[in-house]
Amino acid sequence: MTSERTDAEPDDTGSDPDYRFTLANERTFLAWFRTALALIAGGVAVVQLVPEFAFPGARHVLGVLLAAMGGGLALVSVRRWQRVQTAMRRDQDLPPTRMPALLGLGLAALTAFVLVLIVVSSVRG
Amino acid sequence: MAPRPRSTGRRLRDRPGRQLERTELAWERSTLSLVAAAVLLLLRHVEPTWGRIALAVADLALALLVIALGRRRGHLLRTRHPRPAPGDGVPDASREVLLVSAGAMTVALATAVLVAVQR
Numbered sequence: 001m002t003s004e005r006t007d008a009e010p011d012d013t014g015s016d017p018d019y020r021f022t023l024a025n026e027r028t029f030l031a032w033f034r035t036a037l038a039l040i041a042g043g044v045a046v047v048q049l050v051p052e053f054a055f056p057g058a059r060h061v062l063g064v065l066l067a068a069m070g071g072g073l074a075l076v077s078v079r080r081w082q083r084v085q086t087a088m089r090r091d092q093d094l095p096p097t098r099m100p101a102l103l104g105l106g107l108a109a110l111t112a113f114v115l116v117l118i119v120v121s122s123v124r125g
Numbered sequence: 126m127a128p129r130p131r132s133t134g135r136r137l138r139d140r141p142g143r144q145l146e147r148t149e150l151a152w153e154r155s156t157l158s159l160v161a162a163a164v165l166l167l168l169r170h171v172e173p174t175w176g177r178i179a180l181a182v183a184d185l186a187l188a189l190l191v192i193a194l195g196r197r198r199g200h201l202l203r204t205r206h207p208r209p210a211p212g213d214g215v216p217d218a219s220r221e222v223l224l225v226s227a228g229a230m231t232v233a234l235a236t237a238v239l240v241a242v243q244r
Contacts, residue, residue: 015214016214016216017214018211018212018213018214019206019213019215020144022217023144023147023148023215024144026151026217026218027147027151029218029222030152030154030155033155033225033229034154034157036233037158037159037162040162040233040236041158041161041162043236044162044165044180045162046240047240047243048165048166048169049169060240060243063237063240064237067233067234067237067240070233070236071230071233071234071237074226074229074230074233075226075230077226078222078226081222085217
C-alpha cells in the first residue's frame with residue numbers, strides 16, 4: 001500500500017485508510033463547507049433582498065450573524081475532517097461531534113429572532 | 126425468461142469510479158452558493174460600491190479555486206490511483222481542505238464587514 005504524504009498532513013501516524021473512507025470523509029467535509037457557504041450567501045441575501053424591519057439595522061445584524069456562523073462552520077469543519085481522518089488512520093472509533101446540534105440550535109435561534117422582528121414590524125405597521 | 130446479465134467479476138459497490146465521480150461532483154456543487162452570492166452583489170446596487178464589487182470578485186475567485194482544486198484532486202486520483210481495490214489508501218485532501226476553508230473564512234469576514242457598513 002503506497003502512501004503519499006504532503007507537507008500539510010495534520011497527522012501521519014497509522015496507515016492510510018480504505019480509499020472509500022477517505023473520500024467519504026472528504027465529501028462530508030464538503031457538505032459542511034457548502035452549508036457554511038450557504039450561510040455566508042444568506043448574510044448577503046438578507047441585506048440585499050429583505051426590506052427593512054421595524055428596527056433599523058436589524059437586517060445588518062442578521063446578515064453579520066449569518067456570515068459569522070458561516071465562517072465559524074468553515075473553521076470547525078476543518079477540525080472535524082482532521083479528527084476523523086486521524087481516527088481512521090489509527091483504526092480508532094470516529095470521534096463524536098456536536099456540530100449538527102450546535103448548527104441546529106444556532107439556526108433555531110436565528111429563526112426565532114427573525115420571527116420576533118416580523119411580528120414587531122407587523123404590529124408597528 | 127430473459128438471460129441474466131454477465132457478471133463483471135466485481136461488485137458494484139467496489140467500483141472506484143463511483144466514489145471518485147461522487148467526490149468530484151461534491152467539489153463542483155460547493156461553488157453554487159458562492160456564485161449566487163456574487164450575482165446578488167452585482168445585481169443590487171448598494172453602497173459602498175467598491176466593497177460590493179470587491180466581495181463579488183472574492184466570491185468568484187473562491188469559487189474558481191474550489192473548482193480548480195477539485196479538478197486537480199480528481200485528476201491526481203485518476204492518474205495515480207486509477208483502480209484502487211478495497212483496502213487501498215489514497216492521499217487525503219489536507220492541502221485542499223485547508224485552502225478552501227481559509228478562503229471561506231476570509232470571504233465570511235469580508236461579508237460580515239461589508240454587511241455591517243452597508244447603508
